[in-house]
Amino acid sequence: MPDFMQTPFDRPIVRKAPPPSPDHVPEDACPALPATGREAVVRGILGRCPRCNKARLFTRFLKPVAHCPHCAQDWTRQQADDFPAYVSIFLTGHIMAPVIIALVQETALPLPALAAIIVPLMLALMIAFLQPAKGAIIALQWWLGMHGFQKERPAVRDGGNGE
Structure with missing residues (x-):
């Protein structure tokens, strides 16, 4: 018997791009792995x-690519979940706190004028920080080998000692 309580909006839409096969990755295209976690971030x-x-990490503003081309x-x-928003x-709070204090103490602007300056500036900063924060968090997860990522490090080169 069909389930009449389920609507088309209740069913998840699963659209996953198939991973690129290793055949398409050239042998000489060995990635230049970052030397440190800071470089990855x-x-x-x-x-x-x-x-x-080499490739972009995001297809849209906050949507990461499924597989690096x-x-x-x-x-x-x-x-990454909600952590980029928290970051x-x-x-934004640490940047705007001194700005707000300076605006309130050093100017005699009325409250609506202060709000007209502060609110758009806060929104712009929060939106501007979202994608870089998400990219940094994804990179940190990859570097630390979290959530099923394989922990990769560049090959250690000897100093020419021949040891």
């Missing part, structure tokens, strides 16, 4: 793939 902040730094890294395992609010 900077790559994520800039919106680049933290693993190879250059190094074939699977980014569907990331679980964005934290950074």
